[in-house]
Amino acid sequence: MADQQTASAEAQVNYKEKYGVTPSQADHATLLRMIEDHFQEGLKTLVEPFPETDREFAKILDNLRTMSADDLRKKLIESGWLLEPYGEDEMRCQECMYYLVHRRWCDLPELNLPAEPDWWCRLWRI
């Protein structure tokens, strides 16, 4: 728990230096920029394994629940976030149950982040 708090504190400092706000304080546009910047800096996320069963899905959610809103980078990694569609079927946020198309927002409580329609993560459900 102490390690998590330390990591969270470090992340806040970095975000604050770069953007003037932490992810939990950021508006929609700033959060989008934070996400895109992470990937431009070479962020690799846990795209696989895809949670094939609901228990595997629930495990990822459990991990996400331990993260604060300021743990943006960790959330992106754990959720397997991508800035492009995934797989042969071109799965993307636009068709995901958690995606609010007008607000351009992922409504999954454990993520609760802005997203573009052509993005994807391994918590995708239709």
Added chain:
Amino acid sequence: MANLLWLQGGACSGNTMSFLNAEEPSACDLVTDFGINVLWQPSLGLELGDDVKAILEKCISGEIKLDIFVFEGTVIDAPNGTGEWNRFCGRPMKEWVKELSEASDFVVAIGDCATWGGIPANAPNPTDSKGLQFLKRAKGGALGEGFTAKSGLPVINIPGCPAHPDWVTQILVAVATGRADDLTLDEFQRPKTFFSSFTQTGCTRNMHFAYKVSTTAFGQRKGCLFYDLGCRGPMTHSPCNRILWNRQSSKTRAGMPCLGCTEPEFPFFDLAPGTVFKTQTVMGVPKDMPTGVDKKGYVKLTAAAKGAAPAWAEEDIFVV
């Protein structure tokens, strides 16, 4: 005047409690307006011990004409097929059930336990419980697949956990007033008048279902409960959103996913962490589709619906 006898097997009395809350018609209306004579009922009967036994024996012998035999709860077979774990009036309940069913003009099973075994019949089914004519989806049950009451009808199944009180009283009135011929039963012997439509029929969240907007956490009034919270409304046959509970609400209207309790497989999940109140999926696609919908059609429909969804569909429109 139609004589009605109601007994309970492996039951929680939930269906009796539901029955006593009936409004259209009420339990009292059955007696005062529709000429039903309640010979005995576990929560209403005045007789005890040998006096109850005497009523049952007279029904079997024909000294008292038994028009309607209502059974609530499972028929318990354990241990070793003897039924001794559920004794009543000096003998296994399963023996009373068999003889009273054969003596009655109509047999009505109330609730999941009496219809197909319900929760007690879930694996490992330690009480060897079964319904009157089904064990889950399999025909047979305690009375056997070929059983018909004196009227020629098989057991009339009114499932639910519990069954809605008005389903019960309305069917009892139909039978007691000579309109049983008007009843058509589905493959699980449920009256079609109640069990042809789906729980989803009349659900106030249907617009969110149409536009594929999900309820993502309990307490939200926006969104459909099917996509994420395990609601079985689109594939469960019941009129829960047509004949409202307490005349004013239903599970889904109150934000509670339908558990599919009128279907033989109820309860559906293995009750392991992460499986309850969570839509079961395979690679992100629901395992159980709305009845009649295939995966390819579902995916296409989702893409079209999300693309066409209006902004208000993402908001909570039920503002107090």
